[in-house]
Amino acid sequence: MISRVHAKIAMAVGVMIFGLISSVAFAGDAGATSGRGSDDFGPPRGAAIEEVLVAPPGVPLPIHRNDPARVIVRLQTREVVKEIADGVRYHFWTFNGSVPGPMIRVRLGDMVELHLQNDPASHMAHNIDLHAVMGPGGGAAVSVTPPGHESVFEFKALRSGLFVYHCATAPVPMHIANGMYGMILVEPTQGLPKADREYYVMQGDFYTTGDYHAPGLQSFDMKKLLLEQPTYVLFNGREGSLTGADALTSKTGDSVRLFVGDGGPNLVSSFHIIGQIFDNVKVEGGTLINHNVQTTLIPSGGASIIEMHTLVPGTFLLVDHSITRAFMQGALGQLVVKGPAASGIYRSISSGPMPAGANRIAMSEAAAKPETNDALGDGKRVFGQICAACHQADGTGLPGAFPPLAMSDFLNADHQRAIGIVLHGLSGKITVNSTGYESVMPVFGTQLSDDEIAHVLTYVLNNFNNQGGTITPADVKAVRAAGAKAP
16 A cells, blocks of 8 residues: 555646646647537537446446437546455555446447546545547546546547546556556447346456455555566456356346456456357457457457357356466456256266276276275375365365365365265355355366265365265265255
8 A cells, every 4th residue: 555655746746747738738729619619519419418327247228319418427536445355455546436437338429528526535646548538648638636626528439339448647557556447338329239138347457565365454566566466366356256146147048248348457368258159259349340259358458348148057257268367366257147958058968987998098007006996095086186286185275266175174064065065066255264265166066976076075084184084975966866055
């Protein structure tokens, strides 16, 4: 967190820059203001419209008018302390108190009258640069606003597309890194095709003095910013912002439109939804449309409009496919699709041990090692093949990402719950040995047999300093038959 002395210096620098660039901007307008024509800045036909802003991932309603209008948009810059992850707080700088700031939705040809207020409690001057603006600094030149003040300017929406906005007060990277970004959609005159659901997602990289998941109030780390080594890479400003109870939702057969942006300030996003193929992608938020896309590249300060159909029920993961960021830095969300099974598109055919003779090499190796033929040996095999990748070979897990199985109070407390987790997967928040985790455990019930699940759980319970115990294939079969879901 920046000190008050540094904040005052930075604000003074920002105000000086404001004076310089504003004098140039207004000098360019001098003598022209009184003579400007209605084609340039006169209010379009119809009454002024007050933009109704909603918090992300919500999206303003589609536009259904035929004529351009004067649209009044009110934003307030606020410096707020809130959680960036469970038990971790951070001093965010925001538009309207959220990261990203609310999405603005206007129509091609609209005159936008933007009011920018700076909360009197702020320590810094702030402004706004909208990539949809054709004018000096995208509006930044006329919107540097000290705490307790308001700036008003107007611009005509001359190009349709999805555009990023952000604070551009010095030091610009620091303001963006603290969460000061959002998006503005300029709809074409004919509007966008109807979608059953629309959502707003922005990725950003955050630089804290503490390590990933270090608890308590964390301050901004300028050295990490300069090295482009973020502590967190997040969707919508918080780890878990789009998971569990906050996951995006849809029904089978729905058309879904995502407005996806990358606030940066440094990293490019390789946006992907595991188990989905994008029907249409408006590349960089413009007019070029790509079809049948698996992963789309979104530059820092850029955006993309993604359209798809959710045909199969289940939980689909939103990730930055620079995949370390998803599973070890927080860039992970969920799209939960409900509806009837789509067996003609996707279904499990069978699961269980390999047929006799299917893998003679593996069988001959097992025969050479008699310990792999008993329950604990089979459990050790399954653990090494599947579990160790995330929970590590010694069961200690990965701090901040995957919980430990060693000496696990969570595992030892409820064996039936453990069976349910392996069968049906787990998403959401859990606490293991007094530490919070929110990683995603995949579903293994279709991949592993009842015997394999029983054996691997028995192996874990009797190793890694756990309390012991036995889980039988009959136990697993009973939980499977009951359809018990992991909490």
